[in-house]
Amino acid sequence: MVSLSFGKDGTYSMIIVEYNKCAGCRTCETVCSAANHKIKIGGVDYPGLGNPNLSNIRVYSYNPDTFVPNVCQFCEDSPCVNACPSPIDKKTGKKALSKDEVLGNIVYNPSVCMHCGNCARACKEKSAGVIIFDEQERRPTGMCTLCGGDPQCVKYCPYGALHFVKGKVKRKFYKMKPDKIAEILAREWYKGKGGKVQ
Amino acid sequence: MKIKGYNGIILDVNLTTGKISKIALSEEYIVNFLGGRGLGAKFLYDEVKAGTDPLGEENILMFMAGPLSGYPVPSASRLTVITKSPHTSPVNKKYKHSSTLSYSSVGGFFAPEIKFAGYDGIIIRGKSPFPVYLYIKNDKVEIRDARKFWGMGTNEFDKRIKEELDDKKFQVIYIGPAGENLVEYASILHTASRAAGRGGVGAVMGSKKLKAIAIRGTNLPPVDDIVKYNKLLEKYRKIFKNSNRTLNWRLNGTAGALVSSSRRGSQAVKNYREGTFKDIDKIGAEAARKQYWVKNYACYTCMLSCKKSGVIKDGPYAGISHDGPEYETGTMLGANLLVSDLAGLLKEIFDADDYGVDAIAIGNTIGFLMEAYEKKLIDIKFLDGIDLKWGDVDAILKMMKKIINREGVGMYASRGVKFLSEKIGQGSSDFAIHVKGHELAAWNVHVNPWTGISYATSNRGACHLNGGNPKSQDRGALLDSLGICRFAFFGYKNDGLREFVNAITGIDYTSEDFRKVGERIYNLEKMFNVREGFDIKDDVLPERFFKEPLSYGPGKGKVLTKEKFYGKMLHKYYLDRGWDPKTSIPTKSKLKELGLV
Ligand code: SF4
Ligand code: SF4
Numbered sequence: 001m002v003s004l005s006f007g008k009d010g011t012y013s014m015i016i017v018e019y020n021k022c023a024g025c026r027t028c029e030t031v032c033s034a035a036n037h038k039i040k041i042g043g044v045d046y047p048g049l050g051n052p053n054l055s056n057i058r059v060y061s062y063n064p065d066t067f068v069p070n071v072c073q074f075c076e077d078s079p080c081v082n083a084c085p086s087p088i089d090k091k092t093g094k095k096a097l098s099k100d101e102v103l104g105n106i107v108y109n110p111s112v113c114m115h116c117g118n119c120a121r122a123c124k125e126k127s128a129g130v131i132i133f134d135e136q137e138r139r140p141t142g143m144c145t146l147c148g149g150d151p152q153c154v155k156y157c158p159y160g161a162l163h164f165v166k167g168k169v170k171r172k173f174y175k176m177k178p179d180k181i182a183e184i185l186a187r188e189w190y191k192g193k194g195g196k197v198q
Numbered sequence: 199m200k201i202k203g204y205n206g207i208i209l210d211v212n213l214t215t216g217k218i219s220k221i222a223l224s225e226e227y228i229v230n231f232l233g234g235r236g237l238g239a240k241f242l243y244d245e246v247k248a249g250t251d252p253l254g255e256e257n258i259l260m261f262m263a264g265p266l267s268g269y270p271v272p273s274a275s276r277l278t279v280i281t282k283s284p285h286t287s288p289v290n291k292k293y294k295h296s297s298t299l300s301y302s303s304v305g306g307f308f309a310p311e312i313k314f315a316g317y318d319g320i321i322i323r324g325k326s327p328f329p330v331y332l333y334i335k336n337d338k339v340e341i342r343d344a345r346k347f348w349g350m351g352t353n354e355f356d357k358r359i360k361e362e363l364d365d366k367k368f369q370v371i372y373i374g375p376a377g378e379n380l381v382e383y384a385s386i387l388h389t390a391s392r393a394a395g396r397g398g399v400g401a402v403m404g405s406k407k408l409k410a411i412a413i414r415g416t417n418l419p420p421v422d423d424i425v426k427y428n429k430l431l432e433k434y435r436k437i438f439k440n441s442n443r444t445l446n447w448r449l450n451g452t453a454g455a456l457v458s459s460s461r462r463g464s465q466a467v468k469n470y471r472e473g474t475f476k477d478i479d480k481i482g483a484e485a486a487r488k489q490y491w492v493k494n495y496a497c498y499t500c501m502l503s504c505k506k507s508g509v510i511k512d513g514p515y516a517g518i519s520h521d522g523p524e525y526e527t528g529t530m531l532g533a534n535l536l537v538s539d540l541a542g543l544l545k546e547i548f549d550a551d552d553y554g555v556d557a558i559a560i561g562n563t564i565g566f567l568m569e570a571y572e573k574k575l576i577d578i579k580f581l582d583g584i585d586l587k588w589g590d591v592d593a594i595l596k597m598m599k600k601i602i603n604r605e606g607v608g609m610y611a612s613r614g615v616k617f618l619s620e621k622i623g624q625g626s627s628d629f630a631i632h633v634k635g636h637e638l639a640a641w642n643v644h645v646n647p648w649t650g651i652s653y654a655t656s657n658r659g660a661c662h663l664n665g666g667n668p669k670s671q672d673r674g675a676l677l678d679s680l681g682i683c684r685f686a687f688f689g690y691k692n693d694g695l696r697e698f699v700n701a702i703t704g705i706d707y708t709s710e711d712f713r714k715v716g717e718r719i720y721n722l723e724k725m726f727n728v729r730e731g732f733d734i735k736d737d738v739l740p741e742r743f744f745k746e747p748l749s750y751g752p753g754k755g756k757v758l759t760k761e762k763f764y765g766k767m768l769h770k771y772y773l774d775r776g777w778d779p780k781t782s783i784p785t786k787s788k789l790k791e792l793g794l795v
Contacts, residue, residue: 023503025496026307030270039424047428050270051418053314060366061307063356063390064519065495065507158439158501159494178366189492190509192516 012104013166014074015057015144015151019173019185021161022059024067028153028162029055035152036145056144057153058130060178064190068178069162071153072144073128074104075175080131080140083122086112097140106131106143113139127175201225202422203265203702204233209317209339211332213406214255214324218339223318229705230793233264233318234309235301236679236719238280241321242299243722248729249293252284252398253380253405259322261312261371261411264681265703266695268313268418270431272438273686275497277309277371277394278302278678284405285382285398285559285614286635286659292731298634299726300397300658301678304371305497306388308413309681311369315415322406331372331410335365336417344409349375351552353520355410356390365414372410373400374554376602380404381612383559383637387551391507391521392497395556397636397658422704430698437689438501447502447685448494452525453483456533459525463645463753466534466638468588469565470631470742473642474751477538481528485540492519497683504685510541520548526662529640530561535568535594542591549595553602559614562637564597566615566630567607575624582606628741634659634732643739644748644756651767654737657723668717668775675723676716718792721784724777725794734782737768 030050037048048054057071078099086096089112096113097106119140120133131142144151146164154162173181199206210219223237231237238260250256259281266274283300312320315336322332326341329348333340347355352374359370370388377384377400384400385393394400421427438444446454456478459465463473479485490508497505509519523532523543531537531546550557564586570576571586578585582600584607586593600608610621615637619630631638636659643650648666655671656664663684665671673692677684680695690698696712699705707715727736739758747757772779776788789795 020493023494023496025498025500025503027270027499027501030499034270034428041424046424049418049421049424049427050431051314051416052270053416053418058367061389063353064509065389065391065493065505065521067495156435158435159496159503190507190517190519192509192511192518193513 012074013146013149013164014104014169015071015146015154016163016165016169016171017069017071018161018163019068019181020189021159022067022069023159023161024059024061024065025158026052026059028057028069028157029059031152031156032057035147056142058142060182062182062186064186066182066186066189068181068185070128070130070178072106072130072142073175075127078106079122079126080106080119083118085116085118086114088112097143103146103149105146108140108143110139115139129177199225200704201228202420202704203269204228204318205313205316205419207317209320209334210323211320211339211341212323213326213330213341213408216341218341228703230715230718232676232679232699232715233267234262234276234278234679234681235280235303235675236715237319238262238278238301239299239719239723239726242280242282243726246282249295250282251295252282252297252402255323255325257282257402257405259399259402259406260319261308262319263309263312263317264679265699267309267681269421269702270499271682271698272434272689273497273500273502273683274681275305275307275309275500276303276678276681276683277306277312279304279386279394279399281399281402283397283636283658284380284401287616288634288730288732289735290731296730296732298636298658298730298732299723300399302386302394302396302399303678304386304388304392304394305500305683306392307369307498308371308388310498311413311415313415313419314417315413316417320411322403322408325405326407329407329409331359331412332408334411334413336415347409348378351375352387352554353390353548353552356387359410359412363412368412368414370410370412372554373403373408374552376553376555377401377404378409379602379604379612381555381602381604382614383556385554385556387554391505391551393551393556395558396661400554421702423701426697426701430694430701434689434694435501438686441689443688444502447504450483451504451506453486453506453523453528455525456523456528457482457484459529459641460533461752463748463751463756464642464649466529466640466642468536469534469569469629470638470642471569471629471746472751473644473748473753473756475533475536477536478533480538481523481532481540481543486523489540490544500683500686502685508544510544513541515541515545518545518548520544520551522547526640527557530558531594534561534565534640536589537591537594538589539591546591546594546598549598553598555598555602558639559637560598560601562631563601563611563615563618564594566618566626567597567611569629570622570626575622575626580607628745631740631742632660633739634736636660638662643743644758645753647758647763647767650739650743650758650763651771654739654768655771657720657727667771668720672713672716672720674716675719676712679715679719714792718794721789721792722794724784725789728783734780737782739763
């Protein structure tokens with residue numbers, strides 16, 4: 001496991017996507033799901049089935065072939081945490097959503113969650129729309145756990161499209177929605193002479 | 199249900215009555231036929247009576263997932279579409295509508311989504327009075343109006359339907375104008391570039407007035423042994439990661455074979471007259487990489503990414519983005535028609551997919567017309583004024599349009615080379631390259647007669663994915679029933695797949711039981727055809743391969759002889775199969791052994 005520390009300049013660890021390498025295979029969704037939804041047998045935890053619908057990273061596919069894995073942006077201003085109106089949990093001293101002090105990922109604490117969906121709305125308005133409010137379960141989903149410091153999506157991406165980095169990185173598509181990213185990429189990749197895109 | 203890894207439910211939709219029901223899948227069916235092509239063959243055999251009109255209300259159209267579908271087993275991405283073919287026919291028609299069954303496989307993301315939505319397959323019956331599409335979101339199933347989409351090409355439809363659906367994660371499968379117009383060899387498209395191409399499955403969908411199926415699901419059924427399952431995932435991910443063959447798939451996809459096959463003399467060139475295309479380098483993988491390809495893309499949890507998308511940068515088609523050339527599309531619309539203009543070839547491939555037509559069958563058909571025209575068996579009037587010369591992309595594009603709209607010559611050509619050769623006569627059947635009415639694919643047979651056995655004996659009519667001996671044919675049927683991609687077989691072998699199936703389902707297949715599932719499926723398909731009136735007279739290759747040796751290239755002089763091909767090879771094939779070598783019909787004892795009587 002990589003050793004991590006809180007960035008002194010306020011930056012955190014994060015997942016970076018190298019879009020031109022992504023083949024849209026969705027392996028990342030399945031390993032994220034398996035790692036974050038374990039199955040317990042005889043007191044031992046095993047990776048789960050890998051149902052991609054339970055993943056925190058979500059891959060969106062477009063025509064012409066452009067794929068956008070959408071994952072927590074590790075926003076500097078954490079709009080989701082700011083929008084969360086929950087009381088402070090006495091045990092942890094934190095709201096339902098808070099930023100992990102070591103890894104910088106968003107931590108969810110269901111015991112004080114108000115089930116209001118403000119976090120998802122804030123993420124959609126001010127960032128990439130990664131947090132999705134599950135209407136059935138009445139809870140936010142999609143918050144990347146960074147898998148405790150060993151991100152499984154990065155480890156298993158067959159095409160080397162995902163990277164785990166620390167520190168300040170310039171991100172061209174920071175906080176941008178998948179549709180918008182896809183539009184920009186498609187224009188870059190699939191243009192004929194005179195910039196003609198079909 | 200005791201068996202794991204299945205939802206145990208087939209979604210059954212009747213478009214005549216609008217009735218939507220769920221049928222329970224029996225454990226016996228699963229153990230004997232597994233899923234995909236196998237389960238489809240079983241349902242078809244049981245439900246579609248001999249002589250049924252393939253484009254009538256009584257035919258059923260099935261979209262089947264397999265036991266591996268939905269799980270992140272590398273390359274478990276394939277869906278099989280099964281129906282009675284509107285395109286095939288026997289020499290002697292026992293019924294007006296005698297035809298074979300057809301199965302056509304397509305990768306992508308549709309089969310996994312069927313699983314997520316809570317089903318193992320979808321059966322479509324009847325006919326809607328007006329164009330509709332099927333909307334499925336887990337339990338919620340609706341037949342929706344599709345009139346505004348009717349007539350739309352697949353590329354535009356792919357974008358428009360996503361705007362209409364309330365969730366970007368829907369997976370959609372659909373037909374284009376070819377299927378709507380009942381072109382006999384229409385295909386079904388997914389993601390605008392993946393096709394269930396063969397056997398006319400798109401025409402059956404069009405006859406039902408079903409433009410599309412859009413599906414979205416959120417669940418996945420539990421597996422039997424999660425510990426074993428995780429171990430196997432780990433093991434095979436590593437095998438694929440470390441294999442050189444993986445790198446080769448990524449580098450070239452199937453397009454690598456364009457040049458290598460031509461160099462061996464095994465390519466369909468000039469309507470199968472030759473096996474080598476002199477200009478192959480102009481349309482092969484290297485050329486495509488330099489001039490066209492932008493990126494690799496993959497099907498669900500596949501580590502090979504054999505698909506390549508690109509954009510035409512220059513010339514009249516600049517700005518068109520699509521996939522290809524693959525070996526089949528590049529040969530059938532390229533080498534077989536002597537097309538050496540890469541951009542033109544790519545436009546042809548784009549159009550074929552946009553129309554929703556089988557690139558193999560339409561390339562083969564146009565090759566036949568070119569030859570008949572060159573030999574002056576037909577004139578330019580027959581071709582509605584199209585000067586259909588070898589290598590002329592413009593003329594090819596015009597002819598494709600005629601075929602899709604079924605106007606003028608397209609009326610006949612939309613029915614394939616068998617029909618055309620009967621219409622034209624004058625000995626043209628010698629170079630009408632089909633078996634049972636189904637056009638041959640991109641592998642030529644002179645230098646490899648076993649490919650000829652494959653074509654002659656495949657159950658859907660000429661099929662390049664069949665193999666020339668019972669062992670590989672049965673294995674193909676097995677793979678198509680699991681939901682796994684054939685290109686990934688090298689990583690698994692029979693035992694790897696069996697281990698996965700056992701861990702997921704809890705069925706304890708021995709190697710022999712597992713192998714036998716494939717053999718059972720193959721024999722059942724054969725019996726479907728026998729019931730329709732097919733026999734040994736239908737297991738024949740076009741005369742061309744026995745009369746005209748290759749005239750140049752590495753295979754120069756190669757030709758088949760009837761004595762060896764029919765007398766020895768095919769005869770041996772029937773004996774190996776346990777079929778009567780006089781009639782080609784499976785023996786009672788073989789059927790009994792497989793539990794089919
Ligand atoms: S695993 Fe990698 S290549 Fe596959 S979809 Fe995810 S990021 Fe893209
Ligand atoms: S780091 Fe872990 S939790 Fe975060 S997206 Fe990747 S796999 Fe999912």
